[in-house]
Amino acid sequence: MREGGGWLSRLGVAWLWAVLAFLYAPIVVMALMSFNASPFYQLPFAFSTRWYADLWANAEIRAAALRSLVIAATTTAIATALGCAAALALFRYAFRGKALLQALLFPPIAIPWLITGTAMLIFFFGVGLGRGAPAVLIGHVALALPYVVIVVNARLASFDPTLEEAARSLGASPWMVARRVTLPWMAPGVVAGALFAFAVSFDQFVVSYFLARPGDATLPVLIYTSIRKGFTPEINAVSTIVIGVSMAALLAAARFSNFGGRR
Amino acid sequence: MAQPLGPGDARRAALLLTPAYLWLTAAVFLPLSAMLFFSLLSDAPFRGADWRFTLDNYRAFFATDVYATLLWKSLRLGLTVTALCVVIGFPCAWVLAKTIRGRAREALFLLIILPFWSNSLVRVFSWAIVLRGNGALDWLAGLFSSGDVRLGLLFTPTAVVIGLVHSYLPYVILTTYLALQAIDDTLIEAARSMGADRRTIFRRLVLPLSLPGLAAGAVLVFVPVVGSFMEPRILGGRFGAYFGTVIEDQFVAVFNWPLGAALSFILLAVVLAILSAAAPVLRRAQGAAA
Numbered sequence: 001m002r003e004g005g006g007w008l009s010r011l012g013v014a015w016l017w018a019v020l021a022f023l024y025a026p027i028v029v030m031a032l033m034s035f036n037a038s039p040f041y042q043l044p045f046a047f048s049t050r051w052y053a054d055l056w057a058n059a060e061i062r063a064a065a066l067r068s069l070v071i072a073a074t075t076t077a078i079a080t081a082l083g084c085a086a087a088l089a090l091f092r093y094a095f096r097g098k099a100l101l102q103a104l105l106f107p108p109i110a111i112p113w114l115i116t117g118t119a120m121l122i123f124f125f126g127v128g129l130g131r132g133a134p135a136v137l138i139g140h141v142a143l144a145l146p147y148v149v150i151v152v153n154a155r156l157a158s159f160d161p162t163l164e165e166a167a168r169s170l171g172a173s174p175w176m177v178a179r180r181v182t183l184p185w186m187a188p189g190v191v192a193g194a195l196f197a198f199a200v201s202f203d204q205f206v207v208s209y210f211l212a213r214p215g216d217a218t219l220p221v222l223i224y225t226s227i228r229k230g231f232t233p234e235i236n237a238v239s240t241i242v243i244g245v246s247m248a249a250l251l252a253a254a255r256f257s258n259f260g261g262r263r
Numbered sequence: 264m265a266q267p268l269g270p271g272d273a274r275r276a277a278l279l280l281t282p283a284y285l286w287l288t289a290a291v292f293l294p295l296s297a298m299l300f301f302s303l304l305s306d307a308p309f310r311g312a313d314w315r316f317t318l319d320n321y322r323a324f325f326a327t328d329v330y331a332t333l334l335w336k337s338l339r340l341g342l343t344v345t346a347l348c349v350v351i352g353f354p355c356a357w358v359l360a361k362t363i364r365g366r367a368r369e370a371l372f373l374l375i376i377l378p379f380w381s382n383s384l385v386r387v388f389s390w391a392i393v394l395r396g397n398g399a400l401d402w403l404a405g406l407f408s409s410g411d412v413r414l415g416l417l418f419t420p421t422a423v424v425i426g427l428v429h430s431y432l433p434y435v436i437l438t439t440y441l442a443l444q445a446i447d448d449t450l451i452e453a454a455r456s457m458g459a460d461r462r463t464i465f466r467r468l469v470l471p472l473s474l475p476g477l478a479a480g481a482v483l484v485f486v487p488v489v490g491s492f493m494e495p496r497i498l499g500g501r502f503g504a505y506f507g508t509v510i511e512d513q514f515v516a517v518f519n520w521p522l523g524a525a526l527s528f529i530l531l532a533v534v535l536a537i538l539s540a541a542a543p544v545l546r547r548a549q550g551a552a553a
Binding site: 008009012013015016019020022023024025026027029030033041042043082083085086088089090092093095101104105107108110111112113114115116118119120121122123124125126138139141142145146149196199202203205206209210220223224227228231235236239242243246247250251254 | 272273275276279280282283284286287289290291292293294295297298301308309351352354355357358359362363371373374375377378380381382383384385386388389390391392393395397398399402429432433436461483486487489490491492493496497507510511514515520523524527530531534538
């Protein structure tokens with residue numbers, strides 16, 4: 001209703017801004033407090049970077065951050081490779097049971113992570129893998145994989161297969177067709193899928209929480225255990241960095257994908 | 264487009280699909296089956312412990328009303344958070360889809376979606392910082408009244424609801440926005456030109472057409488909220504016992520894995536019942552978005 005009642009749409013726009021304030025205000029407050037000198041979050045505000053310096057000096061946090069990054073990077077590589085292959089097959093071939101395979105992508109997304117995480121814990125113990133970084137990695141890849149397939153599939157849906165035919169009829173080999181026609185078309189979807197996979201892994205708390213060994217924690221698990229002990233500005237500082245990294249990855253992903261919105 | 268399988272194609276398709284689905288089987292589907300198996304055991308079968316098949320873990324759920332009460336509490340929390348998300352989110356989605364145009368819409372849409380994809384644990388922690396006694400909210404309230412204000416919202420059920428609404432609101436806005444965007448403006452124009460007032464247009468046209476998207480968003484909020492445990496732990500304090508936190512306890516504190524597995528499975532059954540009841544609506548929503 002473009003011209004439907006000036007005051008009503010003005011009210012709506014004001015509502016939208018209020019919701020945006022609701023979404024961002026706590027994050028901004030948290031970030032500001034990480035630059036406040038008082039260890040007890042006391043106001044008035046006094047600028048300081050001591051909490052970031054403390055972070056840098058904290059070997060446990062540095063190790064957890066490195067572990068999180070390595071797991072996220074490995075997850076991204078594996079989930080992207082496997083996910084792109086599956087997406088390509090689901091796009092290209094018609095076969096019986098395809099609808100089932102597509103439906104099987106949704107349980108890892110739709111079932112609460114609490115259930116998936118505890119189930120993984122039980123199973124990994126049962127097969128002798130136990131807890132630790134390999135278990136966390138296997139779990140993260142499984143959670144990230146469906147997102148990659150869905151994002152790449154969405155990109156492929158707009159692909160015109162006559163382009164491949166044209167290339168073939170001009171004498172290109174199958175490898176040439178894949179490298180010069182199909183893959184360049186897929187590329188933005190692949191990049192977006194990879195960035196989603198990175199975000200899913202880097203931000204994953206619930207599944208990591210059940211699968212990580214104490215002393216072998218990822219960054220979110222370490223943040224959670226620290227929060228349970230009490231709030232410190234150091235947690236604000238590391239949280240600010242974490243949210244900065246994941247927002248940067250997602251803004252990059254947004255350049256390559258439209259998050260399901262038509263634009 | 265998908266082509267029927269030629270002779271070599273079946274092998275190629277299998278080669279491309281097998282790694283991904285093998286991984287999902289090993290990391291999701293087998294574990295879920297293992298959990299069902301585990302929930303029927305008397306004891307965790309590790310380190311040579313004695314175990315036998317039993318329904319005791321499920322009987323435990325019905326033996327006392329502790330678990331049922333907590334499950335009901337979690338379901339109520341899910342309903343509250345979902346209702347709030349729908350009421351707050353629908354006007355946003357409407358404004359985004361029908362009032363704002365062009366690049367401003369793109370930017371605002373991204374701003375709404377961005378927090379949703381960023382770290383949920385950190386966002387919940389940020390509310391703890393805002394709501395804590397003598398925190399940012401108390402300070403803000405103090406500006407508008409005289410004296411020392413203590414709202415004392417942290418470690419209350421209200422704090423849990425606020426944190427969860429903050430976590431899941433973007434979901435409802437996203438799905439509703441997609442449904443609203445699919446409504447042709449000329450349809451609304453036509454209804455108006457035939458004399459329908461604003462309320463009639465909303466009730467007879469906009470609401471029915473956006474319902475699939477709204478319902479999809481509601482399900483996507485309700486399911487994870489019923490299974491939430493981290494948000495109640497951080498924001499709920501001593502009011503923070505829910506069905507999810509009891510399951511967490513069985514695995515990380517009490518170490519009664521078979522009971523934890525049974526409780527997880529009961530939660531999964533509830534979730535699956537809700538998802539399958541909503542499946543027709545979800546399919547329609549997917550169709551509208553595609």
